[in-house]
Amino acid sequence: xxxxxxxxxxxxxxxxxxxxxxxxxxxxxxxxxxxxxxxxxxxxxxxxxxxxxxxxxxxxxxxxxxxxxxxxxxxxxxxxxxxxxxxxxxxxxxxxxxxxxxxxxxxxxxxxxxxxxxxxxxxxxxxxxxxxxxxxxxxxxxxxxxxxxxxxxxxxxxxxxxxxxxxxxxxxxxxxxxxxxxxxxxxxxxxxxxxxxxxxxxxxxxxxxxxxxxxxxxxxxxxxxxxxxxxxxxxxxxxxxxxxxxxxxxxxxxxxxxxxxxxxxxxxxxxxxxxxxxxxxxxxxxxxxxxxxxxxxxxxxxxxxxxxxxxxxxxxxxxxxxxxxxxxxxxxxxxxxxxxxxxxxxxxxxxxxxxxxxxxxxxxxxxxxxxxxxxxxxxxxxxxxxxxxxxxxxxxxxxxxxxx
Ligand SMILES: [Mn+2]
Numbered sequence: 001x002x003x004x005x006x007x008x009x010x011x012x013x014x015x016x017x018x019x020x021x022x023x024x025x026x027x028x029x030x031x032x033x034x035x036x037x038x039x040x041x042x043x044x045x046x047x048x049x050x051x052x053x054x055x056x057x058x059x060x061x062x063x064x065x066x067x068x069x070x071x072x073x074x075x076x077x078x079x080x081x082x083x084x085x086x087x088x089x090x091x092x093x094x095x096x097x098x099x100x101x102x103x104x105x106x107x108x109x110x111x112x113x114x115x116x117x118x119x120x121x122x123x124x125x126x127x128x129x130x131x132x133x134x135x136x137x138x139x140x141x142x143x144x145x146x147x148x149x150x151x152x153x154x155x156x157x158x159x160x161x162x163x164x165x166x167x168x169x170x171x172x173x174x175x176x177x178x179x180x181x182x183x184x185x186x187x188x189x190x191x192x193x194x195x196x197x198x199x200x201x202x203x204x205x206x207x208x209x210x211x212x213x214x215x216x217x218x219x220x221x222x223x224x225x226x227x228x229x230x231x232x233x234x235x236x237x238x239x240x241x242x243x244x245x246x247x248x249x250x251x252x253x254x255x256x257x258x259x260x261x262x263x264x265x266x267x268x269x270x271x272x273x274x275x276x277x278x279x280x281x282x283x284x285x286x287x288x289x290x291x292x293x294x295x296x297x298x299x300x301x302x303x304x305x306x307x308x309x310x311x312x313x314x315x316x317x318x319x320x321x322x323x324x325x326x327x328x329x330x331x332x333x334x335x336x337x338x339x340x341x342x343x344x345x346x347x348x349x350x351x352x353x354x355x356x357x358x359x360x361x362x363x364x365x366x367x368x369x370x371x372x373x374x375x376x377x378x379x380x381x382x383x384x385x386x387x388x389x390x391x392x393x394x395x396x397x398x399x400x401x402x403x404x
Contacts, residue, residue, distance in 0.1 A: 011046040014039060023074065041104065043067055047076060086112060093117045142253045144289060145199055152200035152396065153304045154388045156193065156252060159208035159313070159345030160365030161186055162268065163244070164237030166229040167368045177368035178231040183240055189366050189384040189401050190248045194255055196399040197386045203256035204302065205249060208345040208363070209266025209313030211241050211276060221268060228268075229370050238272055242279040249280060253290050262293040262300050266313040266346065301330045305391030308337040314344030314362060319351075323358035339394035341387070348373070349380040359395075366403055 006014075014028065018039070021027035025043070029036040046052045047067040059078055066077035088094060092114040099110050119127065163186070167177035175181075214220075217234040220227055230237070245261075253259050261280055265273040277294045284290040293300075300311040310326050317325060322342045327334045334340070340358040348365040364383045382403040388396045 006042055006045060008049065008051065011042055011049065011051050014042040015046050015052055018043060037104075040068070088112075088114055091117050141287070142250055142289075144253075144257050145255050148199045148201040148255070148257050150201035150257075151305075151391045152198060152388055153202040153204065153307075153391070154197045154200040154256065154386050155204045155206050155309060155343070156190075156197075156248075156386045157206055157208060157343055157345075157363050157384070158211065158248070159206075159343075159363050160210040160266070160348055160367060161241070161244075162210055162213040162365065162367045162370075163241040164230050164232070164234075165213040165367055165370050166231040167370050167374075169368075171371050172369050172374035174374065175368045177370075179237065179240055182367065183244065185403060186244055186366060186384075187247060189403060190244075191251060192401045193384045193386055193399060194248075194251050196401065197255070198388055198396075200256055200388055202258045202304070203252050203260070204309075205245075205252060205259065205261040206300065206311045206343060207245075207261070207263035207273070207276070208311055208343060209264050209273065209315075210268040210345060210365075211245075211263070211266070212237055212269040212272045215269050215271050226372070229372075238275060241272075242276060245276060245280050246283050249284065249290060253287075257289060259290045260293060260302075261290065262311070264298055264300055264311060264313055267315040299325065299329060301326065301333065303330070303333040303337060304389055306338045306394055307389040307391075308333050308340045309389065310340075310342040312342075312344055314346035319344065319353060319360050319362065320355060322360050323355045326358065339389075341389075341395065343387070348378070 014032065017031050018025065018028045021031065025036050025039050029039040032039065043052060044064075044067045047064050052067070061081055062078040063081050064076055065079045066075075068075045068077075094112060095115045096113045097110055098113070100108050102108050161182070163182050164179060165177055165182070167174065169176040214228050214230045214234060214237065219230040219234075249259065249261055261284075263273050263277045263280075269276075274296070277292060281292040281294055284292060298312055298316070300309075302309045308326065308330060310322065310330075312322070322344070323340070326340065326342060342358060342360045344360070344362045345365065347362050348367075348369075349362060350364050351362045353360050363385060364381055366382050366384045368382070369378065369380075383400050384403070385398055385400045387398040390396045
């Protein structure tokens, strides 16, 4: 504890008694009726004030910090004078103060801790409020691709996904298949097909039917009544296929500037296709880069420069008839184009026939084989594909992602 300051008169009295007692602190203390430590403290204060003869000259820049009297005489400790007055750096404020004191409780020094000045919580709130003043919240948007080739169009063939199909590998001799395997496998295949396709300015999502395995809760085909192996409930299967379409179209819209989504019915999903179209139309209704074709026509026709592109599921009109159907349904486009391609699904098998100069494809399905098809001994690989067309030059290759 720091001692109370003592008056100069009291200090002089202590000094004179100290000298009279032959520089003996104990005798001085006895004479004053004080403790020896009190006398020592007074002598230190007197030395600081120059009241203790013989005066010891203080070295320039030094000050007396301690005075001690022992058997060998008096020790006067001098230390460099203190530095300049501490000033808080600009922009800082005092965060805290701590002190160190000597055994007598006297203040020997202080730590003044500062930190950069921070605005008050109220001020911070004002700054944030001002920054967001003109901010208008918007729903997440898919950014258009930075580079895309406006002379090209890529057609993604989505056929025969048969979402909801159930396959027991031990029975079919192939892979197991169910709703969650389908969700995962199809999603990954779409992603890779998009990745490996060129960055064309335009894209078509060409849904060619049988995206769903069952068209109702009875788990039978609509027309022939064949019993289907279905995993879980119809509503869950429809929801899964809609989710897959939303996700796939987002991915495609992130790569291609203009996307057109088309869904043609298959023999497994004639009714559900209507719902898939409407779900996707609603999904993209506020985005002008993605359009959804809601036409109930079983055929799709699209002219792109010199190319005439067609698509249908393939269960009704037969492959050899398709070029003539194209010519009749699109007379003007037929005359104005030089390369013609028609895509189909249904048979889950790759074929390419050139009929009257028209390339007619049937495509593989990405789905595992069910027991019915395995029993019939059908053999085919699985894959997902896209085809790219140049506006003046015709077909420019395709991308195929096989599923092993
Ligand atoms: Mn089919």
